[in-house]
Amino acid sequence: MSSTYKDIQRITGYSLGTISKYFNGGSLRAKTKKDIEAAVARLDYRVNGFARGLKSRKSMTIGLLIPEINGIFATTILRLIVQFFRQRGYSCLICDCDSDTNIEVESLDFLLDKMVDGIITIPTDTSGKHLERAHTRNIPVVLVDRKVDDFDADTVVIDNYSAGKTAAEYLRDFGHVNVAVISGTQDVYTMKQRCSGFVDAFSQLRKSTFTKKNNVRVMETNLTVESGYIAAKDLLTNDNNITAIFCANYELTLGTIMAMKELGIKYPAGTSLFGFDNIEIVRTLSPSITLMAQPMELLAQSASNLLLERLEHGSIFSPKTIMLDTTLIEGNSVSNLFDKANQMKDGLAR
Amino acid sequence: MSSTYKDIQRITGYSLGTISKYFNGGSLRAKTKKDIEAAVARLDYRVNGFARGLKSRKSMTIGLLIPEINGIFATTILRLIVQFFRQRGYSCLICDCDSDTNIEVESLDFLLDKMVDGIITIPTDTSGKHLERAHTRNIPVVLVDRKVDDFDADTVVIDNYSAGKTAAEYLRDFGHVNVAVISGTQDVYTMKQRCSGFVDAFSQLRKSTFTKKNNVRVMETNLTVESGYIAAKDLLTNDNNITAIFCANYELTLGTIMAMKELGIKYPAGTSLFGFDNIEIVRTLSPSITLMAQPMELLAQSASNLLLERLEHGSIFSPKTIMLDTTLIEGNSVSNLFDKANQMKDGLAR
DNA sequence: TATTGAAAATAAAACGTTTCACTTTTTTGG
DNA sequence: CCAAAAAAGTGAAACGTTTTATTTTCAATA
Numbered sequence: 001m002s003s004t005y006k007d008i009q010r011i012t013g014y015s016l017g018t019i020s021k022y023f024n025g026g027s028l029r030a031k032t033k034k035d036i037e038a039a040v041a042r043l044d045y046r047v048n049g050f051a052r053g054l055k056s057r058k059s060m061t062i063g064l065l066i067p068e069i070n071g072i073f074a075t076t077i078l079r080l081i082v083q084f085f086r087q088r089g090y091s092c093l094i095c096d097c098d099s100d101t102n103i104e105v106e107s108l109d110f111l112l113d114k115m116v117d118g119i120i121t122i123p124t125d126t127s128g129k130h131l132e133r134a135h136t137r138n139i140p141v142v143l144v145d146r147k148v149d150d151f152d153a154d155t156v157v158i159d160n161y162s163a164g165k166t167a168a169e170y171l172r173d174f175g176h177v178n179v180a181v182i183s184g185t186q187d188v189y190t191m192k193q194r195c196s197g198f199v200d201a202f203s204q205l206r207k208s209t210f211t212k213k214n215n216v217r218v219m220e221t222n223l224t225v226e227s228g229y230i231a232a233k234d235l236l237t238n239d240n241n242i243t244a245i246f247c248a249n250y251e252l253t254l255g256t257i258m259a260m261k262e263l264g265i266k267y268p269a270g271t272s273l274f275g276f277d278n279i280e281i282v283r284t285l286s287p288s289i290t291l292m293a294q295p296m297e298l299l300a301q302s303a304s305n306l307l308l309e310r311l312e313h314g315s316i317f318s319p320k321t322i323m324l325d326t327t328l329i330e331g332n333s334v335s336n337l338f339d340k341a342n343q344m345k346d347g348l349a350r
Numbered sequence: 351m352s353s354t355y356k357d358i359q360r361i362t363g364y365s366l367g368t369i370s371k372y373f374n375g376g377s378l379r380a381k382t383k384k385d386i387e388a389a390v391a392r393l394d395y396r397v398n399g400f401a402r403g404l405k406s407r408k409s410m411t412i413g414l415l416i417p418e419i420n421g422i423f424a425t426t427i428l429r430l431i432v433q434f435f436r437q438r439g440y441s442c443l444i445c446d447c448d449s450d451t452n453i454e455v456e457s458l459d460f461l462l463d464k465m466v467d468g469i470i471t472i473p474t475d476t477s478g479k480h481l482e483r484a485h486t487r488n489i490p491v492v493l494v495d496r497k498v499d500d501f502d503a504d505t506v507v508i509d510n511y512s513a514g515k516t517a518a519e520y521l522r523d524f525g526h527v528n529v530a531v532i533s534g535t536q537d538v539y540t541m542k543q544r545c546s547g548f549v550d551a552f553s554q555l556r557k558s559t560f561t562k563k564n565n566v567r568v569m570e571t572n573l574t575v576e577s578g579y580i581a582a583k584d585l586l587t588n589d590n591n592i593t594a595i596f597c598a599n600y601e602l603t604l605g606t607i608m609a610m611k612e613l614g615i616k617y618p619a620g621t622s623l624f625g626f627d628n629i630e631i632v633r634t635l636s637p638s639i640t641l642m643a644q645p646m647e648l649l650a651q652s653a654s655n656l657l658l659e660r661l662e663h664g665s666i667f668s669p670k671t672i673m674l675d676t677t678l679i680e681g682n683s684v685s686n687l688f689d690k691a692n693q694m695k696d697g698l699a700r
Numbered sequence: 701t702a703t704t705g706a707a708a709a710t711a712a713a714a715c716g717t718t719t720c721a722c723t724t725t726t727t728t729g730g
Numbered sequence: 731c732c733a734a735a736a737a738a739g740t741g742a743a744a745c746g747t748t749t750t751a752t753t754t755t756c757a758a759t760a
Contacts, residue, residue, distance in 0.1 A: 002487060004715090004716055004717085005716065005717070006716080014739075014740090015739065015740045015741065016716090016717080016718090016740085016741080016742095017718085017719080017720090017739070017740055017741075017742095018738080018739050018740075019717095020717070020718055020719080021738085021739085023717095024718080026738090027737070027738075028738070028739085029726090029737090029738065029739090032738080032739085044486065046459070046462065046463060047463070047716090047717080048404070048465075048715085048716050048717065049400075049463045049464060049465060049717095050399075050400045050401075050403035050404040050465060050715085050716075050717085051400075051404050051715070051716035051717035051718085051745090052716080052717055052718075053400035053717090053745095054398070054400040054401050054404055054715090054716080054717070054718090054744095054745045054746065054747085055716085055717050055718040055719075055744075055745050056717080056718060056719090056745090057745085069419065069425045069428065069429065069444075070422070070425050070426075070429075072420070075419045075420050075425075076420075078419065079419065079420075079446075079448070082446075086453075091460050093443060093444075094419075094443075094444040094445075095444075096429075096432075098429070109396070110441050112396070113396060113397070113399045114399060114464075115399065115400060136394065137352060224630065224631075225630070225631045226630045226631050226634050229631065229634055229635075230634070255631070257608075258607075258608075258611075258631070258635065261608075261611035261612070262611070262635065262636060280574065280575070280576045281574075281575045281576050281579065281605070281608070284576050284579060284580070285579075285608065285612065286612060354745090354746055354747085355746065355747070356746080364709075364710090365709060365710045365711070366710085366711085366712095366746090366747080366748085367709070367710060367711075367712095367748085367749080367750090368708080368709055368710075369747095370747070370748055370749080371708090371709085373747095374748080376708090377707075377708075378708070378709090379707090379708065379709090379756095382708080382709085397746090397747080398745085398746050398747065399747095400745085400746080400747085401715090401745070401746035401747035401748085402746080402747055402748075403715095403747090404714095404715045404716065404717085404745090404746080404747070404748090405714075405715050405746085405747050405748040405749075406715090406747080406748060406749095407715085
């Protein structure tokens with residue numbers, strides 16, 4: 001059906017070894033190259049990846065395993081990683097597991113069966129035990145965005161706890177006392193960290209004056225725009241004391257913005273808003289949003305480089321964890337309650 | 351390194367053929383099965399996909415090739431297709447080409463090299479010539495969402511022209527005369543069709559009274575939330591005659607909604623809004639949005655079934671095109687200009 | 701208890717590459 | 731122009747499965 005080295009051999013007369021060299025960058029006489037090239041073109045020949053993989057045990061392919069293909073964060077990182085590896089001759093296999101740990105295991109096996117040379121994953125399962133299967137097969141794994149409990153590998157995360165803390169301190173310094181967090185569920189590593197940082201910073205300051213759990217109202221929901229929208233609407237409709245909302249990721253931020261706009265609650269005048277993730281649309285809105293920005297490029301690049309090192313040097317060094325800092329980007333979505341003028345304007349707007 | 355049939359043979363004593371049968375559903379004695387099963391468990395054995403693929407020329411893998419991994423439409427379809435094939439024992443290889451025709455060709459070759467058994471694609475290149483490479487290798491291709499000019503294959507599209515027309519007629523019937531479309535660029539099949547349908551319906555009715563190009567102001571931009579937002583803001587700020595906006599896909603609809611909310615322009619009172627795609631967040635907003643909904647499940651299912659048929663029966667029938675209807679979902683985002691009361695309310699709101 | 705036919709198991713030949721030890725050809729420099 | 735070294739090319743043996751024709755085993759029947 002499709003042509004093989006033998007067909008090229010028949011046409012050119014060169015041996016299989018020589019032809020193999022041609023496809024693997026060995027040094028050949030110019031004429032030889034040209035002859036083979038011609039045959040390849042004539043036959044519309046393509047190397048059989050199965051045969052090649054069977055012998056070489058290399059696929060020049062990286063496996064990417066993420067929870068949801070619909071999340072902006074994951075797909076943004078994904079694209080950068082794909083680009084990085086494309087430039088270095090690798091292709092990428094993308095799997096999403098629908099945030100389902102069973103499918104996650106399945107997908108990991110799929111990637112291993114495809115003989116990927118390495119794996120970069122945003123893990124769904126918090127234990128991470130399934131990843132052992134990769135190490136058993138000597139396939140390096142790099143974790144991005146989330147740490148796991150029972151598996152040791154190169155990891156790139158941001159300092160989520162500090163990010164939450166910074167947000168809290170910022171709001172506190174502007175006089176906010178009754179605040180709420182709209183967050184994903186606490187079994188997601190990043191959400192737990194961000195919430196803890198935020199709540200801790202608040203409770204440390206004024207333990208006595210607050211009554212609510214941890215002094216901060218924390219709403220947990222799914223990581224979708226809609227969930228954020230619904231949570232924010234609920235919050236803003238039923239809790240009149242809240243002066244500021246901290247949203248723990250992009251989707252929740254966007255949902256909250258939509259809810260506020262719909263309820264006619266202006267930020268910062270009505271309720272202050274502190275967001276997360278510097279994604280295009282949020283960056284474009286006005287008034288601009290104050291938020292914690294993640295270094296997406298750096299995240300992708302760090303993860304890619306870590307994996308590349310493993311691919312090139314194997315396990316000669318023990319697993320590294322890189323923790324990247326977030327950046328506070330100040331917009332105009334948080335009002336200063338200490339500022340008299342601001343307070344009056346606030347009062348009028350209500 | 352990793353174990354093979356030979357290892358299983360050493361442990362169990364059965365021949366390679368028998369072991370092969372075990373993994374491919376041949377009939378075996380109960381004891382034999384149990385013996386092999388035990389060995390497999392003990393060795394943590396996994397079938398080598400390369401060796402298997404080399405012989406069987408099947409990978410049980412479907413290739414999915416889409417323009418952007420960030421677009422909701424594509425990823426929604428994608429997930430449904432992945433799910434469909436997972437249930438039938440196939441895995442999926444996902445490639446996005448960043449809406450770049452060069453990368454599209456590259457990615458197609460990648461999929462072919464991975465010996466996918468079939469391909470489902472939302473094509474980027476409008477010619478579609480690159481897809482010939484698949485047919486040369488006898489790999490069936492199914493096109494979704496967009497037709498191409500120079501390649502004949504099973505295709506599933508929605509009736510985009512009618513969708514545009516229906517939207518136009520709806521607005522027209524409500525008395526809207528000065529309308530605008532926010533659309534992607536016309537080189538995208540769906541955008542061209544939707545715009546044409548919309549514009550044609552309008553111009554047919556009242557050729558003489560309109561002065562603008564095609565009687566409808568068409569704004570072309572990128573298919574992102576931000577682009578829609580910017581275009582809508584521009585439109586609403588600079589063109590006071592417009593009474594209604596038709597957005598040609600989800601991202602543009604969302605961007606437009608955000609722009610309107612930001613400018614304090616309420617729909618339907620201020621400007622009417624006609625959207626596209628019944629995605630969660632849009633469905634959740636209030637007032638509810640009037641829009642054309644695509645049958646996402648049916649699209650995915652039709653495409654999957656078409657491919658499955660090809661996989662099972664080869665090219666025994668000539669390429670089919672399935673054209674699916676869209677549904678008008680009526681919300682409260684379009685005002686009836688013929689309705690006196692409505693007009694008054696409209697007037698007050700301004 | 702033979703006999704028979706179906707069911708189960710086997711052995712060996714692919715599949716299309718890469719690799720490695722080897723031979724042949726070309727280049728280099730005295 | 732020759733010897734030696736370097737470069738280019740060769741041939742055969744893997745890699746781990748599936749497949750096919752063949753042999754063995756097993757039960758059921760006469």
